[in-house]
Amino acid sequence: MSPELILINPWIYDFAAYDLWSKPLGLLYIAGYLKRCGYQVHLIDCLDVYHPGMKSPSQKPFPTRRVYGTGKFWRERTVKPLPFQAIPRTYSRYGISRQLFINELQKIQNPAAILLTSLMTYWYPGLKEAISLAKKIHPGVPVLAGGIYTRLCTEHAQRCLGADRIVTDLDLNNLGSLLDILKEYGVPLSKNEDVKNDLPYPAFDMLSHIDYICIATSIGCPYHCQYCASRYLNPSFIKRDPVHVLDEILYWHKDFGIQDIAFYDDALLVDSRNHVGLILEELIRGKVNIRFHTPNALHVKEISPEMATLLKRSGFRSIRLGLETSNIKEHDDLDHKLSEGDFERAVKNLQKAGFIKKDIGTYILMGLPGQSVESVAETISFVGRVGAVPYLAEYSPIPHTPLWDKACAYSPYDLESEPLFHNNTIFPCWDEEKKEKVPGLKKLAMEIRQSD
Ligand code: SF4
CATH class of the missing domain: 3.20.20.70 (Aldolase class I)
Structure with a gap:
């Protein structure tokens, strides 16, 4: 069996968020690449509006979607972080429920590594929470965090996320370096090593629905x-x-x-x-x-x-x-x-x-x-x-x-x-x-x- 990898697009924590053609393009490229390399890739998109687990009658009304695929995300009000206590606005976690995320993590029995992306610097609480849950459910599995926030605020990410590695030097034109990083953490190379630097299409087909x-x-x-x-x-x-x-x-x-x-x-x-x-x-x-x-x-x-x-x-x-x-x-x-x-x-x-x-x-x-x-x-x-x-x-x-x-x-x-x-x-x-x-x-x- 080829090694299993979990790729995570974390939640957004913010006062407001809107899906204005927002997709984790870099992570989807990596997903496509790792799949082609022969790994079993599991994508957990915390911002998945169409996740089947969010459609049960007990859930809130479906988020309003608008023209051309844009629209609202699922949203759950949450406690404001201390620095925001004086801001008179509600603060929310945007995306699938916490329990659904846990269920998704638990479905994957034996991951060899967990990879997460990030975007805006001030959305890091979503990344931090996802890492903490991933570590609880899969103790001992290496957790690697990358993306824009980790590149712009590397020291902060190293200090506060709890990831095993902050990846700041990944280049989409040279994804072979990701295989080297995985190897460092004991993840065996997959069967198709010859595709090392060949970038496939981003794996939109791994999303539950493509608007x-x-x-x-x-x-x-x-x-x-x-x-x-x-x-x-x-x-x-x-x-x-x-x-x-x-x-x-x-x-x-x-x-x-x-x-x-x-x-x-x-x-x-x-x-x-x-x-x-x-x-x-x-x-x-x-x-x-x-x-x-x-x-x-x-x-x-x-x-x-x-x-x-x-x-x-x-x-x-x-x-x-x-x-x-x-x-x-x-x-x-x-x-x-x-x-x-x-x-x-x-x-x-x-x-x-x-x-x-x-x-x-x-x-x-x-x-x-x-x-x-x-x-x-x-x-x-x-x-x-x-x-x-x-x-x-x-x-x-x-x-x-x-x-x-x-x-x-x-x-x-x-x-x-x-x-x-x-x-x-x-x-x-x-x-x-x-x-x-x-x-x-x-x-x-x-x-x-x-x-x-
Ligand atoms: S540097 Fe940034 S803001 Fe300026 S034109 Fe380029 S992408 Fe736009």
Whole structure:
């Protein structure tokens, strides 16, 4: 019998969470890879909305699902951690019940290792709880934790998670190194060692239901925005072979009937002529009917008339543009990704290509250290005037980003030692006076979203 491995996508602990095409893509790649290597892989997705064990009549009503596969998660109110006691918001564990997670762990009799992923730094309580339960149910089995939080807050993860190993150097282009790590913990190599560095499709087929799939045509980003960790997490901008990406899209569409695909790229449209443009043209030629979504923003500068037409014709539905602020001086300080007139031009091109106002969502950063409320309000109004709809993105301070030191200096919270304080719901870098004006900003953005 080949060794059994448990892969876990842990719960989210937060004031709010929403499934906006959220899937643990890295973990699914690892699952696909380990399966191909011959291991028996068991995936426990704590955020599985469709888990059969959650559908019994005794459970709460099914979480509301919305268009294109997005929607709510299961949710259970829970006690707020001490640092949040003064925050007048309910705090919840999002995902399947604790008992169901325990049942899932108990089903696997003899795992050789347990691997967990992580995402936002302030969601670590879900990871910590999953590790603690895994260790209780499978004592002596090595537990390995990786993912974004462990890379951004390595020392914190080493100190507080209770994992046997914090894995910070795993590269999806070289997953053979994972086999070496497993070997260190006495997990025998599987039968198919020859596939060591060959990356298969992420194992969406191991999920209990597939509403949509996520895909990355590239890793990393050539920009270096002060508030973003993309450069730290992926120092190089690497594009996948467009032919392989196209094959992957067609595989999920034809074999699994997938209609909705979310791009996870940080820089989808950069060098589009030689990359994503080729993929989209091929999809148009083949009359492939898929709806594409861009939860990570598109670069405003890249929306030429030709690109806007290509996006429309190839089936993009939910466009999200990364504007952040309408103040060009602020762009000079923060990201250099926009010049005067770029946003207006991009929106015009999208409108000419057939997108209507509500299709053109625009992210606006709110809560940056030193940012004024007036600047956010002006940006919201600007987006409405230009003909797009504003979406406020609350700033979360991220370790290892250029803006981190400034965030720490502005924050009344101890961001360095407690990642819970990175939570954007508490606006860690804004004072009370500014926070009091947040409902007004949200109302303004909502009014523009709801207007014609
Ligand atoms: S914010 Fe966007 S454009 Fe800027 S570095 Fe991050 S991914 Fe790239």
